[in-house]
Amino acid sequence: MFPDDLRYSKEHEWVRVDGDGATIGITSFAADELGDIVFVEVPEVGAQLSQYGSFGVVESVKAVSDLYAPISGTVTEVNGALAEQPELLNTDPYGAGWIARVTMADAAELEQLLDSGAYAELTSG
């Protein structure tokens, strides 16, 4: 139900590792809870993220949620498409709805995150 190649935080963000960079976004569970997403406040390129720190905001018609970084690192790229199409977070949260790419500060942090099975358990309660 949740992609196996990703790691997940308890705050419903995901991480995909490629080399010593990583891509982060929010899970389909989070997007469903929020409803139709209307706006995403993304970090700036060069911003320093620390694990579990707030790095942006997601707004839907009826709710607002902070984004919490699943890992620490420096932002190298942000998804410009989200400005025009915030609904990508609803329709393709693990693909075209990615939020930011970061260089990882400490790969060991990934150990603290959940795999797809554990995340599925967390969200089924």
Next chain:
Amino acid sequence: MSVIEREATGDQSGRGAAFSGAEGGGELQVVEPLIFAASRRGRRGVRFPAASERASAAAAGQPGIPAAARREVAPGLPEVTELDLLRHFNRLSHLNHAIDLGFYPLGSCTMKYNPKVNEWAARLPGLADSHPLDPAELSQGSLELEWLLAELLKDISGFAAVSLQPAAGAQGELTGLLMTRAYHRSRGEGEQRTTVLVPDSAHGTNPATASMVGYRAVTIRSNERGGIDLDALRGALGDDTAALMITNPSTLGIFEDQIDQVIAAVREAGAIAYMDGANLNAILGRFRPGEAGFDVMHFNLHKTFSTPHGGGGPGAGPVGVSERLAPFLPEPLPLLVAGDADEVRRNAWAGQSTDGARFALEEGGARPHSIGKIRAHTGNFGMFVRAYTYIRSNGAAGLRGVSDDAVLAANYLRVRLADAYELPYDRICKHEVVFSGRRQKREHGVTTLDIAKAILDHGMHPPTIYFPLIVEEALMIEPTETESLETLDRFAALMLDIADRAATDPAALKRAPETTPVGRLDEAAAARRPDLRYVPVRE
């Protein structure tokens, strides 16, 4: 799916196919065209006289407006006739539901009947044409009315002093917290008291107001009976607490039956006890917050005291305070500067003026600890006239009867609907009752939103939905005291019917509303690609 087929660039306003110059140019159907559609070059409404020759000649002797400061292009306001304008707004008005048309059981809003004699009073030229900065001698009527209204509100609430200045309940809250801050500073505790405690059932304005004043809002959970959890409150209270903001009865419609202990705990911690007075309609003549030990409360004249909601305002949010906060009230207060207060009141209650009585606004700087002005002038005077008229019409017995009947009606609906809908707090309520649509959602996939939309097809307004946040799929019903038993029964019958249909025909509920001028609107598109104004096409 986007609203209009056009490039998505920044400001989407007014450039869609349906909005250009002439109406109906695109695929959208329009219920009522914008006023701009009736605009034609050269059409006039109200006209004004020309200046006399003498006036123009005299004016020529004074400096004109420099060219650089002048407008180059006239504003794109529509050019319409008075008839077209009136038809347009009349047709628009037909698209609204209103108290004067049907039931409006919005919890927390107190949608009671707005008496028309209040409107008559507010339109009296002697009151409507009174300039706020006229010399006091010319404004004795306005000043006396404000003074008398404050006296009435003091009596109703048991507070020592009242300011009418705040323009709305939210502004009343801001005033209350600004006074709280000033109070703590005056005692050298301004730096240490940084938090405001707020129950998890609180209205969103409470934590928002706390932020505006630089406080951190700390949420206190409710207990299983729907009141604030006293242990949790005691645990959170400390010498860093500036205030507790609590609504009583709570937003669940339940009276805080430990309110005496709550207030005692707050005061013992050296903090200010703030009561959100939104639910005053439940307790008139039964509970006077000032007497019970609260330090400050805001009134909502547009809820309890029948001033009309106007589609979203104007309202008025006067505040009552205890002695210890009185020095901090906004300025200027209207004062009785000559005459005996008891005599003036006695005479006014008998419909008479008092010889030799004189009113005036406080001198600037008279109360050095005042938090200053929260808005221009002394407040929403037009709403004071209406509220004063309402309170004088009802009198003591009438107002007590308001709460009796409001509480009776809400409990009646509670019992009528308790089998069909989940009642999270199964106990006597006050003027409003909160149900949960959770059963309908779990068993049939029908949400509280669907229930609300279904009600719209029956000439009634739905209850407040999804508030308070601590109740899943919340439905907050406040009938008020001005609805007949037949109306209450019709509403109950409708709600029971909807509960049945949730089981037998949920799809119909999800299509609702079907008989209103428009159906469910795409709010996501409205927020993603905001179209917030019409840009007239220039010839």
Next chain:
Amino acid sequence: MTYTPHTDADREQMLATIGVGSVEDLFADIPPTVRASRFALPDPLTEQEVRAELSRLADRNRIPRVSFLGAGAYRHLVPAVVGEVIGRSEFATSYTPYQPEVSQGTLQSIYEFQSLICELTGMEVATASHYDGATATAEAALMACRLTRRERIAVSTAVDPQVRRVLATYCAGPGIEIVDVPADLADGGTGLTPVDAASRALDDTVACLVAQQPNFFGGIEPMADLADAAHAEGAKLVAVVEPTSLAILAPPGSYGADLVAAEGQPLGIPLSFGGPYVGLMAARMDAVRQMPGRLVGATRDAQGRRGYVLTLQAREQHIRREKAASNICTNQALCALAATTYLTAVGPEGLREVAELSMIQARHTAQALEEAGLGRRRFAAPYFAEVAMQVPNAAARHAALAAHGIVAGHLPERDYPDLRDTLLLAATELTRDADIDGLVAALRATR
């Protein structure tokens, strides 16, 4: 006189359904120690009695025969059609449009209001209104602080004193510091905000410059230059404007204002001893997510019908709670509707007529006083429709005239101690030549 419909039989039936013996049982959960000990209000009144009481109070006011008083609230014609529209129950007794399907009347009229305010001000987005001009200005200043992440604001002393006091109150909460920019109020001075004084007050810690056009004394400020001074330091210009003047004066959007606030009372709203009035706020679209207050947007339903909804609500208190841009819950919907009706009733030509007649009669007044040797203009700069006249012994003469039903404008010395012997006189389209004659004659009869 009460408005509840219940008979004793109705009450008995409800009590029986609830299963309690009396209404008292429904209040048994109020702890005895906090039950109300008294409720000493007057007796109820019937309609004719309450009307007599309100008439008593109305008659205790003396509405002046002749008035030149402005100072932030202006006596304009309220066209009869305005009262007709806002008197409709469907507008007056409806609630905030949270269920848009049955609120299209309110929502569309707000969309039209937002559109008209943008046209008037030359800006890109306008809110559904605020409590009054003073609070709209305060909200705009706080918004500028959020946009720039700075914690100080610069305010010209030629901004309306009540607006400045409200600014001070709103800034106290978040600890925003206010720096005064002294206007040139010396006798014979410009009566305007000197651009170099503004520049001196601005630096990269200041979020905005707040300047009023026309200013409190009616003076026409160099707004474009003030905008440049603000922008040079990365600060915003908050322009506080008077709506009828925008028929004649350059709109703030054209001279670089970032935020606009205004008191909308002159647009079809009676004086009513200070309220309810209506605050206007406008900005550019790139700042919309930091804007406080309600916004109405256009959209469609599933059947392809155009409709309007409250939008961008994630900014507001009921969702954002402690992170909201402001705590605002109400706007001033019915007053905004009055303004919308007024603007469409007078149209661009009518508004221009109002502004021009106001300007001519203000100049006529100043000229008449000067020619009669009763006073002279205190400030050199051109003015819109309000003018500060130097008149010897102004305060005493003002009081003497008031006793005879003539209000000779405003005495600014209450807020500006150096402006003794000054009358601030405002004219509108309602100012008649005979009123000016009356003022001159009355002043002549005093010393």
